[in-house]
Amino acid sequence: LPDRKLDLPPGVLQPREAVLRMAPYSPPTSGRQDKLRLDFNENTIGASPRVAEFIREHLNEAMLTVYPEYTDAKKELAEFFRVETDDFLLTNGTDEAIQVLVNTYVDDDDEVIVLKPAYAMYRFYAELAGANVKEVPYRAQKLAFPLEELLEAITAKTRAVLIANPNNPTGTGTSRAAVERILERAENAAVLIDEAYYEFSGVTVLPLLNDYPNLFVSRTFSKVYGMAAMRIGCLFSQNGNVEFLHKAQSPYSVNALAALAARAAVRDTGSIEKYVTEVLAARELLYVGLEKLKIPYYESKANFVLLEAGKRAIPIRDELRRRGVLVRDRSYEIAGCVRVTVGTRDQVRRFLTELEAIW
Amino acid sequence: LADRKLDLPPGVLQPREAVLRMAPYSPPTGGRQDRPRRPAPGITALPLAEGLEGHVRSVEVRLA
Numbered sequence: 001l002p003d004r005k006l007d008l009p010p011g012v013l014q015p016r017e018a019v020l021r022m023a024p025y026s027p028p029t030s031g032r033q034d035k036l037r038l039d040f041n042e043n044t045i046g047a048s049p050r051v052a053e054f055i056r057e058h059l060n061e062a063m064l065t066v067y068p069e070y071t072d073a074k075k076e077l078a079e080f081f082r083v084e085t086d087d088f089l090l091t092n093g094t095d096e097a098i099q100v101l102v103n104t105y106v107d108d109d110d111e112v113i114v115l116k117p118a119y120a121m122y123r124f125y126a127e128l129a130g131a132n133v134k135e136v137p138y139r140a141q142k143l144a145f146p147l148e149e150l151l152e153a154i155t156a157k158t159r160a161v162l163i164a165n166p167n168n169p170t171g172t173g174t175s176r177a178a179v180e181r182i183l184e185r186a187e188n189a190a191v192l193i194d195e196a197y198y199e200f201s202g203v204t205v206l207p208l209l210n211d212y213p214n215l216f217v218s219r220t221f222s223k224v225y226g227m228a229a230m231r232i233g234c235l236f237s238q239n240g241n242v243e244f245l246h247k248a249q250s251p252y253s254v255n256a257l258a259a260l261a262a263r264a265a266v267r268d269t270g271s272i273e274k275y276v277t278e279v280l281a282a283r284e285l286l287y288v289g290l291e292k293l294k295i296p297y298y299e300s301k302a303n304f305v306l307l308e309a310g311k312r313a314i315p316i317r318d319e320l321r322r323r324g325v326l327v328r329d330r331s332y333e334i335a336g337c338v339r340v341t342v343g344t345r346d347q348v349r350r351f352l353t354e355l356e357a358i359w
Numbered sequence: 360l361a362d363r364k365l366d367l368p369p370g371v372l373q374p375r376e377a378v379l380r381m382a383p384y385s386p387p388t389g390g391r392q393d394r395p396r397r398p399a400p401g402i403t404a405l406p407l408a409e410g411l412e413g414h415v416r417s418v419e420v421r422l423a
Binding site: 104188213240 | 368370371378381383388389391392
């Protein structure tokens with residue numbers, strides 16, 4: 001610690017050791033709006049128009065003066081997800097779900113297991129809490145879910161296991177039966193199954209909620225629902241756990257417009273089903289295009305595909321950006337790989353045209 | 360910690376000691392929107408730019 005102090009510029013207050021140690025995570029917060037955005041796995045055609053309509057109908061000056069109210073949103077979302085209102089929290093996106101879970105169950109030096117590669121915020125919040133993060137790598141072959149390796153890594157010291165199903169950025173998923181084996185093995189740990197991309201895979205463990213007191217499931221409105229700007233999601237568990245999660249959560253972290261938007265979003269399931277069908281067709285089209293270009297890729301259960309660009313991963317990302325198409329470089333964690341979000345078939349055709357031109 | 364474990368209902372995952380210890384803070388998150396606070400009649404809104412002086416004048420208007 002004294003040595004680290006020397007690295008700080010004069011006059012900078014010493015932060016916690018955990019903050020000094022953690023790797024920074026800085027996704028872009030500007031410069032994306034006028035491009036074809038295939039870099040963040042958002043809905044590429046936007047939220048249901050009914051969401052904006054609903055907000056316009058309900059938004060007025062009086063509403064803005066009142067601290068957010070969640071009664072109606074919780075009732076409607078509970079019905080939609082087929083749970084009770086006290087079986088979940090509204091969260092500020094999945095990020096807050098991870099944060100609240102970690103804040104509730106993980107202490108300094110506790111062991112947290114994450115997979116590698118995985119969504120960066122698992123490690124982010126675990127490191128921020130001062131946890132000892134243990135990584136279990138995806139299998140090199142096809143980036144398959146490393147079930148046996150994960151089961152072996154879980155010990156009596158494990159306090160949390162943070163998993164996305166399907167996983168980002170690999171796109172690969174695991175079965176409900178595999179999750180049950182993890183829940184049984186890690187009975188004293190909080191097991192988070194992040195189902196941000198559930199709508200594309202159709203695999204959920206939400207119905208297992210009453211069977212496993214160590215199960216936590218998160219969902220988001222940032223992906224298929226096209227509401228990433230709103231920052232809203234849900235964290236589900238048995239109501240005894242939800243009481244403690246609620247205790248550890250900031251009381252008004254979800255703003256009133258986001259709560260309104262979520263209500264409207266779950267009323268328009270038709271547009272979501274239509275979009276999912278379109279994405280699944282577009283994903284097949286992308287596979288065919290990549291095969292034509294002889295570009296290896298990993299089959300995905302989500303609305304994104306990881307492709308192997310080899311040593312040209314970063315130049316290809318940059319050249320596509322110059323052409324108005326954003327994709328995400330993942331070569332820092334999977335050699336030579338670039339991740340592309342799957343949107344509509346027209347968008348995939350545009351992506352393939354640009355890719356072919358520079359390949 | 361062992362004693363605290365006994366207080367938890369069966370099937371509830373043990374939270375951090377800090378979470379068990381902390382006082383709950385649960386302000387209302389429902390039931391207030393249908394009770395709008397309306398300004399009393401007769402109050403003249405004054406430009407904020409008038410600052411404290413404007414506020415004092417607004418109070419004077421109400422008292423009158």
